[in-house]
Amino acid sequence: ETGVTQSPTHLIKTRGQQVTLRCSSQSGHNTVSWYQQALGQGPQFIFQYYREEENGRGNFPPRFSGLQFPNYSSELNVNALELDDSALYLCASSYSGLPFETQYFGPGTRLLVL
């Protein structure tokens, strides 16, 4: 069974640029959630995708957008990058069919905005 994978592992961008982060969910999982974790903080929920539809969103501006594909992999896109977007971005997958599911987190992508 393959776990959650993310790419790239590290990324450096400059202010104003756009970035795309990728996530492959764990085998059998159809739900993907994205979180932003700033240094020294707990993860903050960005949004969740279930069967290719957005299923909930946190307090993030519209320049944070996402996609989920038929194979349940997902992308997080961030436009007009700001310095405060520097963080560890975590993807988590789960199988929504289970009554009390746990989200399984990927290794994360560390984004640095200069």
Added chain:
Amino acid sequence: ELKVEQNPLFLSMQEGKNYTIYCNYSTTSDRLYWYRQDPGKSLESLFVLLSNGAVKQEGRLMASLDTKARLSTLHITAAVHDLSATYFCAVTTSGTYKYIFGTGTRLKVLA
């Protein structure tokens, strides 16, 4: 809005000692999770607590849940250096899979 607070934020303890990390949340929640995070790494699931009075144990860690007090505890017994990490609790709100994480407790076990 659901808020989750942990204390202490930082904990330095000697090997062999016992200690408890506390997690308080502000409104009714479906379930509570504990995760461990090593520096520069992702989150590792430790426990899922589903009902009032639930207690789970794994090795030197024991987690409990009191839904009436909106409180979960993570108790560390006879700490060892390998337990050094940041521990997060997270709760979910009814009808969503959105996790609300606590502030984290950075634990350092000194040899």
